[in-house]
Amino acid sequence: MLAGEHHDPHSVLGAHPEKGGVRVRALKPYAKRVTLVADGLRAELEPEGDGLFSAHLPLAAAPPYRLAVTYDSAEVTGDDPYRFLPSLGELDLHLIGEGRHEELWKALGSRVMTHDGVTGTRFAVWAPNARGVRLAADFTYWDGTSLPMRSLGATGVWELFVPGVGAGTAYKYEITGPDGHRRMKADPMARATEVPPATASVVTDSAYTWRDEEWMAHRADVPVHRAPFSVYELHLPSWRPGLGYRELADVLPAYVKDLGFTHVELMPVAGHPFSGSWGYQVTSYYAPMPRLGSPDDFRFLVDALHRAGIGVIMDWVPAHFPKDDWALARFDGEPLYEPADPRRAEHPDWGTLEFDFGRTEVRNFLVANAVYWCEDFHIDGLRVDAVASMLYLDYSREGGDWVPNAYGGRENLDAVAFLQEMNATVYRRCPGVVTIAEESTAWDGVTRATHHVGHTGFGGLGFGLKWNMGWMHDSLGYIGHEPVHRKYHHDEMTFSMVYAYSENYVLPISHDEVVHGKRALVSKAPGDWWQQRATERAYLGFMWSHPGKQLLFMGQEFAQGGEWSYEAGPDWWVLDPGYEASADHRGVQELVRDLNAVYAATPALWQRDTDPGGFEWVDGGASEDNVFAFLRLDTAGEPLLCVSNFSPVVRHDYRLGSPAGVWAPVLNTDELRYGGSGVLLPDHVKTEPTPYQGRPHTVVLTLPPLATVWLRPDSA
Structure with missing residues (x-):
């Protein structure tokens, strides 16, 4: 027991029948006196050395009792943890042994509960190789001697119900391994912990009322x-x-x-x-x-x-x-x-x-x-x-x-x-x-x-x-090239469509892409500050219209120029109106707001993300122009035309094959309010009845520089 190697301390401690009555034992190191207190009964336990106290009670059975323990400076009264039967049921233990307990957190760890009419905390831990396990806590001054836990058989689970212990108690397990060495371990199933660098587990009991x-x-x-x-x-x-x-x-x-x-x-x-x-x-x-x-x-x-x-x-x-x-x-x-x-x-x-x-x-x-x-x-x-x-x-x-x-x-x-x-x-x-x-x-x-x-x-x-790590790697590589060289890397932007429907994809620009020398998203693009921002805007427009869901890491929504620091966080100061370039950053932020608004209102951009019928290339081979054009379609066949120009020049009279009708622009990343150059498309663009690129009509557009435009059929 004192070595922390007893697998069943409850067989020794607590109340047990013996000839002529009941024997009560308690292990209370450093105690001066231990007294059993019950209704109409008060009995002193005799010290037997090494912190063990016991008494013989001439009773047929042990009554519910408490122990009054006197130390140098105080007396502490509480229920004896060793008078309680196990608080874990056979079904819990069976499911743990089978590895099929889908609510394991309700069985293992620390849990405030009422057991046999007494409120306290059950502690349970899986440690099948241990010779013994003891509970050490703030209220024991991190000495586990007085609270050895019992093994619950072949499952390898050790358990102890401690009356009077509640939420906020800090604890660890003192585990004696097969080598006899004792280790202080945090609870793997703890549902609360101390703030680092402290490492103890903490008993918690939720009182939260959800409103969702x-x-x-x-x-x-x-x-x-x-x-x-x-x-x-x-x-x-x-x-x-x-x-x-x-x-x-x-x-x-x-x-x-x-x-x-x-x-x-x-x-x-x-x-x-x-x-x-x-x-x-x-x-x-x-x-x-x-x-x-x-x-x-x-x-x-x-x-x-x-x-x-x-x-x-x-x-x-x-x-x-x-x-x-x-x-x-x-x-x-x-x-x-x-x-x-x-x-x-x-x-x-x-x-x-x-x-x-x-x-x-x-x-x-x-x-x-x-x-x-x-x-x-x-x-x-x-x-x-x-x-x-x-x-x-x-x-x-x-x-x-x-x-x-x-x-x-x-x-x-x-x-x-x-x-x-x-x-x-x-x-x-x-x-x-x-x-x-x-x-x-x-x-x-x-x-x-x-x-x-x-x-x-x-x-x-x-x-x-x-x-979709492949799309992320290829597309970021593409925008990192000078526009004059992008024609040699055109397929890095189109290759993703070869496998776009092999899985259900998310397009991620995550934290991993803006740390460790990889630079922030806006800083990956070449050119001056205007070109960098324009490239990010065009890229985001391309990303939001590409099949698949999208993810953007904080700070990129307003073109933060520096890499992310986990200590400092995003560079919020660049949005301060007193900062001379704040309008540049707010422009990108406004674009992200509009991208999400148009995206949510346009089923063609998300309804058939995993259906190849929801995407059609209009022109995926315009490498000399750095242009990508495609249609997204919703379940009703309603199209959205998406065109990205990753060249820093305006492309006038740019011809694309098109379904017949009239197109109306719904998003243009080159708008002045986003920080663009303000090259706008007419409110209505009517197609010409000239077959082109395998389609019955042609639409002629002016493509803004380093920009993405979205157009939808005009129903007016």
């Missing part, structure tokens, strides 16, 4: 791939440095709604100790980062976004976790959440550990975590980070540094099974939620249903959407 009933009732009305989906990605701690969740709720929903984005995507909000990881090295998978407030404060922010009509996507990181000795790594003294083989455990790029996706309990930990965020925090989507690193056993590994699968291949079959299970579970339990893969390879069937087998023999991974 209308949003939740209707978010599944239209499948996401047939709905408007324009995402504003942000890093919460740096979007407005110094604001917490509740303060952000006062300004973020209004800002995003004003710009017309349908969703926000939050870089990871799960607990992470190092701010410089941006949240991608998670230590507390079930706890929102405490730097910005409590879990209920985070609920308040999500609620406010929903009531403003904004969906909430969260970055989720099941690919790897850091090696901090107080967290998941070698949790119970042995590899537990990570594979035992270091060739599979070590992530070579990030100095982290990978999860053991083949272990049912680990897979359950992650699948339940995905469900938890969607159900407990009303999250509308999970963008799953670094999927490629999970799918391939040889990812960033050389030669013999990796172990093939059972068939000799490089595919991580366990990771495939995990992703399929996660997606299937989330979609079954959480109507209207979308999962999004950040997957950078040509893996077949990322957004195919899990029961549909592709040519590679694998079922689909079951994601709803996938980031």
Whole structure:
């Protein structure tokens, strides 16, 4: 017991029948006196050394009792944790053992509850390799001796109900591993944590009342791939440095709604100790980062976004976790959440550990975590980070540094099974939620249903959407060239249409593209400041009209010129009217607002994003002109004509094949109010009955320099 290696302290401590009565034992190190108190009964427990006290009571059965413990300076009275039966039921334990507990957070971790008529907190942790587990907390002065936990059999779960302990209590588990060494570990299932650099877990009990009933009732009305989906990605701690969740709720929903984005995507909000990881090295998978407030404060922010009509996507990181000795790594003294083989455990790029996706309990930990965020925090989507690193056993590994699968291949079959299970579970339990893969390879069937087998023999991974990293890489490369050289790279802008319908895509200009020397979006373009802004505007117009949903990282919506800093956040000062170039930045911001407004009002731009019949090239081969022209069509066949001119010259009398009719411009990125040169199209452009480019009519346009124009049929 004193070594922290007893698997069943309840068999020794508490009340137990013995000949002639009941024996009550208590382990209270540093106590001067321990007294049993019950109705009509008060009995002193005799000290037996090393903090153990006991007494024989000449009773047929032990009554409900409390212990009055006297220390040097005070007496503390409370219920004895060791007089209670286990607070976890057989069904919970069965599901944990099977790796199928979809509400794992309700069974493991710390939970305020009433047990046998007494209010307290149940602590439960999975540590199958441990010799013993004890609870250490702020109220025990971080000494776990007096609170050993009991093992609940083959599941590897250890449990203890502690009466009188409530929300706000800081705690850790003191785990004795197979080597006899004791480790202080944070709770993997903690739903709240201390603010870093402190590392303890914190008992929490939500009192939040949601007010987003209308949003939740209707978010599944239209499948996401047939709905408007324009995402504003942000890093919460740096979007407005110094604001917490509740303060952000006062300004973020209004800002995003004003710009017309349908969703926000939050870089990871799960607990992470190092701010410089941006949240991608998670230590507390079930706890929102405490730097910005409590879990209920985070609920308040999500609620406010929903009531403003904004969906909430969260970055989720099941690919790897850091090696901090107080967290998941070698949790119970042995590899537990990570594979035992270091060739599979070590992530070579990030100095982290990978999860053991083949272990049912680990897979359950992650699948339940995905469900938890969607159900407990009303999250509308999970963008799953670094999927490629999970799918391939040889990812960033050389030669013999990796172990093939059972068939000799490089595919991580366990990771495939995990992703399929996660997606299937989330979609079954959480109507209207979308999962999004950040997957950078040509893996077949990322957004195919899990029961549909592709040519590679694998079922689909079951994601709803996938980031189109190929489009992002190619298109950013194109605009980085001088206009005179772009004709040699024309296919970098058209190649995406070769595979545009192989998956359900999101077009991402994310945080990864504006850091580490890659430069901000506006700074990627060559030329002077006017040309750079014009190129960004033309590019955004092209991006918003290209098949697929779109995502833009904060700061790019107003042409921030510097790279993103997680410490400083966006350069909001460039929008200050006192700044001489503020109109330039406000012009780009106004364009983004109008792009989203026209986009939302134009079904052709989103209704058939996954249907090849929703797109037709008008001219995809005008490389000498740096021009791209295509039609988008909605389900009724109503077209939108999109033309981008990535040359800095005005192209007069530019002829394009067209359906018959009259076109009316609805967006022109060269308008003066956006900071453009003001080359405008007539309000009505009538087609000529001259066949051209395989179409029955011709439309003749004036194309503004470095600009994108959208035109729709004029019904007047």
